[in-house]
Amino acid sequence: MLLPLKRLGSAKSRLDHPHRALLARAMATDTARAAANAGRDVVAAVLLVTNDPAVGAIVEELTDSPAAAPVVAVADVPDRGLNPALRHGARVAARRWPGHPVAALSADLAALRAADLRAALLAARAALGTGRRAVLADAAGTGTVLLCAAPGTPLRPHFGEGSLARHVRSGALDLTQTALATMVPRLRRDVDTLADLAAARLLGVGPATAAVLATAAADAG
Numbered sequence: 001m002l003l004p005l006k007r008l009g010s011a012k013s014r015l016d017h018p019h020r021a022l023l024a025r026a027m028a029t030d031t032a033r034a035a036a037n038a039g040r041d042v043v044a045a046v047l048l049v050t051n052d053p054a055v056g057a058i059v060e061e062l063t064d065s066p067a068a069a070p071v072v073a074v075a076d077v078p079d080r081g082l083n084p085a086l087r088h089g090a091r092v093a094a095r096r097w098p099g100h101p102v103a104a105l106s107a108d109l110a111a112l113r114a115a116d117l118r119a120a121l122l123a124a125r126a127a128l129g130t131g132r133r134a135v136l137a138d139a140a141g142t143g144t145v146l147l148c149a150a151p152g153t154p155l156r157p158h159f160g161e162g163s164l165a166r167h168v169r170s171g172a173l174d175l176t177q178t179a180l181a182t183m184v185p186r187l188r189r190d191v192d193t194l195a196d197l198a199a200a201r202l203l204g205v206g207p208a209t210a211a212v213l214a215t216a217a218a219d220a221g
Contacts, residue, residue, distance in 0.1 A: 005050035030206025111203035
């Protein structure tokens with residue numbers, strides 16, 4: 001499972017919050033925790049693709065459960081944006097865990113639960129077959145929160161504004177209109193704005209995000 005992370009100081013530029021950088025880190029932590037606990041049969045490892053020096057703290061925080069998949073950080077060697085980072089991460093994953101599917105997940109899924117991701121990955125596995133890719137849209141229905149590729153199939157990421165359509169045009173199977181779309185609303189709830197954050201809070205954010213929001217509320221009070 002690939003989670004691409006910008007340098008946290010510049011991440012989430014549209015999120016108008018005084019603790020924006022801390023929230024970016026917290027949401028990445030909660031997303032990675034959910035991925036690591038989705039089940040070793042569907043997630044062999046979580047790779048954080050990033051050049052942020054603070055990411056080691058996230059890795060250290062998420063190594064407390066022997067049942068969880070390992071969480072490791074790999075450098076964003078291309079350092080040319082999201083899609084080059086994901087292509088690099090996919091190559092690293094294929095070398096370290098050959099024969100496994102590869103998936104890319106948005107790192108800002110503050111309300112994600114392990115069971116949500118597990119359901120999505122099992123649905124993708126059932127739909128993929130050999131040599132296929134599958135995609136799941138974000139809450140707005142135009143972006144992408146999850147892109148999966150069968151073993152040996154290039155990931156071919158096209159993340160960014162309007163990415164769902166680009167992924168479908170490139171041959172990815174759209175899982176968004178299946179029953180999965182209503183089964184896992186927390187998986188589709190990415191956070192870019194304060195309105196998105198409010199929606200995630202209604203769904204129930206993870207512990208790291210909740211802790212930052214509690215600190216922010218205390219500071220404001």
